[in-house]
Amino acid sequence: MPKKNFETIRLMANENPFGPSPKALEAIKKYSKNIHCYPGWIPQTLKEKLALKNKVSPTNIAVSAGSYELINLITRFLVNRDEEILTFDNTFMAYSYSAKRNGRKCVIAHMSGLECNMNDFIPLCGNKTKVIFIANPNNPTGTIVTEDSLKMFLKTISTNILVVVDEAYNEYVTDESYPDSVQLQKEFPNLIILRTFSKIYGLAGIRIGYGIANEELVEKLEKFRLLRSINSLAEKAAEAALDDIEYTRHSAKYNDRERTYLKKELTHLGFPIIQSQANFLYLPFDHDDQKNYVYKILADHGLRVCDLAIFGRKKSLRITVGKKDANQRIIDCLSQIIR
Ligand SMILES: Cc1ncc(COP(=O)(O)O)c(C=O)c1O
Numbered sequence: 001m002p003k004k005n006f007e008t009i010r011l012m013a014n015e016n017p018f019g020p021s022p023k024a025l026e027a028i029k030k031y032s033k034n035i036h037c038y039p040g041w042i043p044q045t046l047k048e049k050l051a052l053k054n055k056v057s058p059t060n061i062a063v064s065a066g067s068y069e070l071i072n073l074i075t076r077f078l079v080n081r082d083e084e085i086l087t088f089d090n091t092f093m094a095y096s097y098s099a100k101r102n103g104r105k106c107v108i109a110h111m112s113g114l115e116c117n118m119n120d121f122i123p124l125c126g127n128k129t130k131v132i133f134i135a136n137p138n139n140p141t142g143t144i145v146t147e148d149s150l151k152m153f154l155k156t157i158s159t160n161i162l163v164v165v166d167e168a169y170n171e172y173v174t175d176e177s178y179p180d181s182v183q184l185q186k187e188f189p190n191l192i193i194l195r196t197f198s199k200i201y202g203l204a205g206i207r208i209g210y211g212i213a214n215e216e217l218v219e220k221l222e223k224f225r226l227l228r229s230i231n232s233l234a235e236k237a238a239e240a241a242l243d244d245i246e247y248t249r250h251s252a253k254y255n256d257r258e259r260t261y262l263k264k265e266l267t268h269l270g271f272p273i274i275q276s277q278a279n280f281l282y283l284p285f286d287h288d289d290q291k292n293y294v295y296k297i298l299a300d301h302g303l304r305v306c307d308l309a310i311f312g313r314k315k316s317l318r319i320t321v322g323k324k325d326a327n328q329r330i331i332d333c334l335s336q337i338i339r
Contacts, residue, residue, distance in 0.1 A: 018251055062217075070194055071133070107124050125158070137276070172256070172278050192212070269338050
């Protein structure tokens with residue numbers, strides 16, 4: 001039978017389905033005539049804008065070529081060879097990958113369920129533990145660590161341990177128990193916050209992100225950052241995206257509505273979907289062959305979701321919340337399989 005020609009929809013990388021912020025696009029067009037000029041050593045205007053937005057000093061902001069760059073810098077330069085990195089098993093793989101690539105030891109805490117329980121770290125924290133990475137919301141489960149549990153954890157552990165909260169999806173969170181990490185950072189100088197322009201701002205391809213941390217750490221991170229690693233178009237795009245309040249507000253609202261719809265419909269089809277606070281849903285299966293079957297059917301219909309086998313989770317898929325018609329296509333497709 002001839003294969004139907006479906007338009008392929010990317011639902012595997014948690015990108016903004018609306019594309020880049022229109023103001024960022026405009027800025028890229030406007031500044032592209034200047035790309036023969038070097039960017040500054042430090043993107044000072046962007047730093048100041050980020051400081052204003054987050055109510056911190058520019059000296060607390062470290063801009064980077066995406067969160068990956070900061071994850072790499074933290075792993076490589078803030079952890080010695082005889083020290084350890086600690087993270088969860090069902091979380092963003094960049095932390096353990098980065099440890100491996102940099103020859104650092106990564107200790108993995110097992111998650112008994114789909115939530116990140118900070119208490120699971122306690123027995124693994126020792127005098128070699130240097131950095132703990134937590135994705136909040138967690139990728140791929142979409143669950144959050146609450147303000148209370150993060151604060152309790154920070155009070156419990158040694159202040160020598162750096163706690164990195166990666167908030168790539170923070171703009172999508174609607175749960176009020178989500179931490180005000182910027183406030184916590186003022187109380188706990190060993191807390192580092194990672195943010196990115198790759199998700200709600202729609203700028204994944206241009207590579208820009210930032211961290212919020214104490215001055216001393218920011219200085220170190222900037223010292224080790226590759227010279228001029230932030231390109232001038234990324235810098236200008238990020239500045240403009242920060243001003244595109246309407247676009248981010250619309251993206252967050254739309255995501256919330258569609259996330260609720262997808263969760264309701266998938267639950268109705270019998271999938272055990274947990275509440276996600278991000279722009280994706282975690283779809284667990286009893287067996288990997290079931291998952292492979294569903295993945296293939298979705299792919300045959302042009303719906304490219306993430307097979308978490310590549311992250312060591314053989315029995316799960318992750319689906320990015322897309323535009324209304326993409327989400328409807330997911331549900332229609334799965335309804336036909338289940339029936
Ligand atoms: C938790 C988390 N952090 C960071 C990133 C990557 O961010 P960036 O594109 O800024 O490197 C992702 C991307 O999927 C992510 O899920």
